Amino acid sequence: MKYFKSLKCTKCGLEYSPSTVAGYCNKCRSPLTVVYDYSKLREVVSKELFEKRTDGIWKYVELLPCSKENAVTLGEGDTALIKCSKLSRKLGAKNLYVKDETKNPTGSFLDRGSSVLITRLLEAGFKGVYGVFKGNLGASLSAYSAKAGLKCIAFISGKIEASKLYQMIAYGATIYSLNKFKELVLGDDYFFADNADPFLVEGEKTIGFELFENMGFQLPDFIIVPMGSGGLISAIWKSLKELYYVGLIDQIDCKLIGVQAEYCSPIVDMFYSNKEGKDYRDTIAIDLAFEKPSRGAEAVKALKESRGCAFKVSDEEMLSASIELARNEGIFAEPAAASTIACVKKMLDTGILDPSDTVVCIITGSGLKDPLAALKELEKNMALEKFIKHKVKVKPRLGVGSTKILILRILSKESLHGYEIWRKLEEAGRSTSIPAVYQHLKELERMKLISRDKTEVVGGKVRTYYRITSKGLEFLKALS
Numbered sequence: 001m002k003y004f005k006s007l008k009c010t011k012c013g014l015e016y017s018p019s020t021v022a023g024y025c026n027k028c029r030s031p032l033t034v035v036y037d038y039s040k041l042r043e044v045v046s047k048e049l050f051e052k053r054t055d056g057i058w059k060y061v062e063l064l065p066c067s068k069e070n071a072v073t074l075g076e077g078d079t080a081l082i083k084c085s086k087l088s089r090k091l092g093a094k095n096l097y098v099k100d101e102t103k104n105p106t107g108s109f110l111d112r113g114s115s116v117l118i119t120r121l122l123e124a125g126f127k128g129v130y131g132v133f134k135g136n137l138g139a140s141l142s143a144y145s146a147k148a149g150l151k152c153i154a155f156i157s158g159k160i161e162a163s164k165l166y167q168m169i170a171y172g173a174t175i176y177s178l179n180k181f182k183e184l185v186l187g188d189d190y191f192f193a194d195n196a197d198p199f200l201v202e203g204e205k206t207i208g209f210e211l212f213e214n215m216g217f218q219l220p221d222f223i224i225v226p227m228g229s230g231g232l233i234s235a236i237w238k239s240l241k242e243l244y245y246v247g248l249i250d251q252i253d254c255k256l257i258g259v260q261a262e263y264c265s266p267i268v269d270m271f272y273s274n275k276e277g278k279d280y281r282d283t284i285a286i287d288l289a290f291e292k293p294s295r296g297a298e299a300v301k302a303l304k305e306s307r308g309c310a311f312k313v314s315d316e317e318m319l320s321a322s323i324e325l326a327r328n329e330g331i332f333a334e335p336a337a338a339s340t341i342a343c344v345k346k347m348l349d350t351g352i353l354d355p356s357d358t359v360v361c362i363i364t365g366s367g368l369k370d371p372l373a374a375l376k377e378l379e380k381n382m383a384l385e386k387f388i389k390h391k392v393k394v395k396p397r398l399g400v401g402s403t404k405i406l407i408l409r410i411l412s413k414e415s416l417h418g419y420e421i422w423r424k425l426e427e428a429g430r431s432t433s434i435p436a437v438y439q440h441l442k443e444l445e446r447m448k449l450i451s452r453d454k455t456e457v458v459g460g461k462v463r464t465y466y467r468i469t470s471k472g473l474e475f476l477k478a479l480s
């Protein structure tokens, strides 16, 4: 707190006094960042000072925007840096490490940020925090609000993993559906938080400080970071720059690599072509799916300044990486977190990573957050094969529900587009919504029971036709 100089706009540079509690600039609506008095800090901090302390993220209190006496803590941080020997051999990267953030109190790296943000809100006299939460952030803020005696109000859409919603309910958050967001009027003593919040970033940056310490006060050649809002990669880049500003390193010799889901990859697209792509779709990594990432520009800057680059990985690659990490190293990561392991393969394939380089993957969240993802792997590989190979007559289950079977029956007669399929379902007395039909089609496609046939443009809109595959026909036959 002593060295907290100002909050500064990341775009227009406008500065705000340290007593301001805000996430965005009043003038240009860009995210703010915390600035410290680095020349004073140079005289105060040292490797020895941090080394002898043991209190998680709060050991770096000189570089945090609140006082330690007020800290709302659940024991976040101080997570293990684990050398992955088995996975290293399998992938061909000799020095592969993971920073295991699944061990934080609510199972994600966001606990570091929540600890700082909730402490700051408590210091400033706020009564509560609210936001539109995807999952991990809602779960984490609910827990820290409970500890601090603040209210947490979560607005959620239908796209949320059940386990993250259970966490919010258990920690006593008030849950509203997203359409209530504009209707509900909250007082000034309620703070709006999102993944790009500068106080969250301050907590999250301790990952970089810890990593530096874990590696014997050295930096790895590469750090691989999942990117959603761009908050975490901006935080890690800030930590490396601060290590330099306070004189703990002479140069930043560490490249940052950002990963996004291929279905929703605005930061990767901005990095390579200076503009966001279009038609982003749902991905299994819900916590990574930000179509308009608030810290996107900052994330691109971090990648460029560190001389790193960015990759996209598919849902299937994330799922298999999650299973591979669990089965080889005993670490169960959610697909969004396992995206970093999937990225190692791509880096080796493209020659960006030399087998002798030291690389650290940030495993941002626990697999227990999204256990159904692992089930999908089981469903995909075993249940369907069993249905088809042995033609076992079992009642449809494990995600191949009766609506999907009806869709398969409809498509077994002709190739159709989504709207026509919806109409045929209605005719057959199966009332459902059009988005639900597309969700079914997506899942059937993932199971390889249907595939895309042709597209046509009608009135400026693209129509995609779907057809049943031979695997789909065999599946129907096995059921009959």
Ligand SMILES: [Zn+2]
Pocket (backbone or CB within 6 Å): 009, 010, 011, 012, 013, 014, 025, 026, 027, 028, 029, 030
């Ligand atoms: Zn501004």
